[in-house]
Amino acid sequence: MDETSRSVHLEIRGTVAIVTIDSPPVNALSNAVRRDLKAVLDTVAGRGDLTFLVLHGARTSFVAGADIREMDLPAEAPSLPEVVQALDRLAIPTLAAITGACLGGGLEIAMACDARIATADARLGLPETTLGIVPGAGGTQRLPRLVGPRMAAEMIGSARLLTGAEARDGGLVDLLDPSPLAAALTYGLGLGKRRVSDLPCMADDSEAFAETVAALKARHRRSVAATTAIDLVVASTKVPFEEAVARERAAFLTLKDSDTARALRYAFLAERGTGAGMAKWDMASLRQVGVVGGGTMGTGIALAFGLAGVSTTVIERDDASCAAARTRFADQLAILVGKGRVTQVRSLEILGATEVSTDWQALRPCGLVVEAVYEDAAVKKEAxxxxVRHITDDALVATNTSYLDLDALAGAVGTPSRFVGLHFFAPAHVMKLVEIVPAAATSRGTIEAAMAIVRRLSKTPVLSGNREGFIGNRIFDAYRRHMEYLLEDGADPDRIDGALEAYGFAMGPFAVFDLSGLDIAWAMRKRKAATRDPRERYVRIADRLCEAGDFGRKTGQGWYDYSGTERRLSARAAAVIDEERAARGIERRPFTDEEIVARALSVMANEGAALLAEGVAASVSDIDVVMISGYGFPRAKGGPMYAADRTGLSRVVDEMEAAIRAGGGVGEVAPLLRKLADTGEPLASLPRRAPSADR
Known part of the structure; x- marks a missing residue:
C-alpha cells in the first residue's frame, strides 16, 4: 500500500512503515512538510497491523532544519512540536535513518524516534543559536538525555555539529552504517519502545557541570540565545520533561521575534543569495590549482584549497622564498591542528598534496592559477x-588584487575572457568572504566557474563591479576616513574602538588597521595623493606613524602598543594626535558611543548606496554580506544597509550631512539614499541587478 503526498511518502512494506521526507533540495521543515508528515504519522497511529516505523530523507539529507524563509511569516499548523509529539506518542518503535544533514528541527525529529542509525559522515546538531533562537521542539531536553548535560550544553550553546561517527561515540546515534535505511529495516526487528522523553537526565558530576556551564556562558555572553539555551539544558537536570519543554517553547517564541533573530535570519538568507542566477559549473575539471606568490596571502590561499581537498602548487622566486613559504604553510596548518579544526592525519595529507617550487612548469596541470604577489600593478602584470606562458589554453587565471583595475591587468593574460579577480581576505584560509571581480572581457563561464570554486572552498562569493576598492574596501576606506575625522576632533582610538566593539564589531577600526598593517593603507593613500580633492580634509596622523616605522602589530606598535598583554594606546600615537590637533587649532570635544556608532553606520550605508547606483554591487544584501563576512560587521545587526533601514533613512541622511561637514564639505549624500529617504522606501526594496564591469 502506498500513500503519497507532495513532500512525504508513506510505504507499507509488510508490517513496516517507511516514511520518506522528499522536499528538495534539503528536506527543510516547511509548512507543507510539517503538514504532510503529521498526516502520515496520524495514518500510522490509526493502524494496528504495523510493527515499527523507519523515517528517512530522500536524496542527500535527512532534514537540514527549518525553512528559514517562513520564520517571518504567520505560523501555520501543525507546529514542529506537534509533529514531534505525534512521533513521540506512536505506540510502535520508531527509527531515524540518517544521511547528510540532520540539523535543528531535523535532529529534534530524529531524537523523538526510539533509535537513530546514521552514516559516519552525516552531520548532526542543533545550530539554532546562530540564528538567535533556541531549539523549540524539545531539543534542549532530549539531547542531554542522550549525550549527557555537559556535552549537550556545549553542543547547543556553541552550535557544534557532530559527524555520525562522533554522534555514535557520544550516544546520540545507536548504529553507524553506510546504508542506514537498509540497516534500520533489520535493526527494527528487535527494537523495543524507548522514548527519549522517558529517559532520566542527571549531571554526572554537578561541580564539573557547573564549571562547564559557567565557562560556556562566559564565552557566549553576547548571545542571549546561547545563554538561554544553556539554561534550558540545565533545566533538563532539575525540571520534569513536560515543564522544561514548555519553558523551551516559550523561550523560542520570544527569541524568534527579537530584532537579533530577524537580523540573523536576514544575514543567513543574504549569504545564500549571493551569485543568484549563476549556472552550476562542473568542479570535476578542477583537480589542481596553482598559486604564484608564497607570502602570507598566497600561503593562506593555498591552504584554503588544501583544506578543500584540492592539490596545490605554490610558485616562489628562489629557494630561500620557497623555504619560507613552506614554513609559513606548515605553521598555519599546525595552528589549525592545535585548535582541533584539522586532524594530524589530515594535515599530513594536505602537506603531501601541496608543492612549493621555483619551477613554473609545475603549473602546467593546473586548471586555475591565482596570482597573489605584492599589490603593485607592474609586479602583478609580470606574474x-x-x-600564461606555462599553463594550458583552457586554464583559468585569477588575481588576488584588493584595489587594482582588472582591465589594466587583463592585458597581461592574453585571453582575458578566462581572467577574473578573486579578492581573498586575510587570513585567506579562515575568512569566509571572496569578492569575485570580472574584467570587461571576462566570460560568464569564467564568472560561474569562480562562483563554484569559491563555494567549493566553503566560502561566500560576492560578485563586484570593477571599481577601485570593489565593494568592501570602498566602504571601508570611507569608514576609515570618517573615523579619523572623529579621532582628530576629540575621540581617541580606544574610545572609537570601544564604542564599535560594544555595538558588536569583532574589532574597532583602529585595531583593524593595526592588524592589517598601517603601511598598506598608507601606500594606497600615496598612490591616490595626486588625484585627491584639495578641499577634502586630510588627517595626517596615520601617515606620521608610518613615517616613524609604526605599522601596527607587525612592528609591535601602531595605534596601539603591543609590548604588553593588554591593548593600550601607544605613546607615539597619543603624542602625534595631540600635535596634529594643536597644529589644526582643533578644540577637542567628547563623543558618546551613540554618536560614534551613528557616524560609522551612516557613512557605510551612504557609500553602499553609491555603489548600488554605480552598479558596483548587485544588491543591498550583497553589501551586507561583504561587510559581515569580510570586515567584522556584527552579524546580529544584519549589516550596514539592513541597519540603515532599521534606523530610518531620513536619520541616516541627517547624520551623513553632519559627516560631510566634518570632512570639509567634500562629498555628498548619495542621491539614491536621499531619494529613498524622501519617498519613504527602504533600501531593501531595491531589486538585484548584475554588477557593472565598467571602471
Missing part, C-alpha cells in the same frame, strides 16, 4: 604574463 600574470609568467603564468
Amino acid at each position: 600574470l604574463a609568467g603564468i
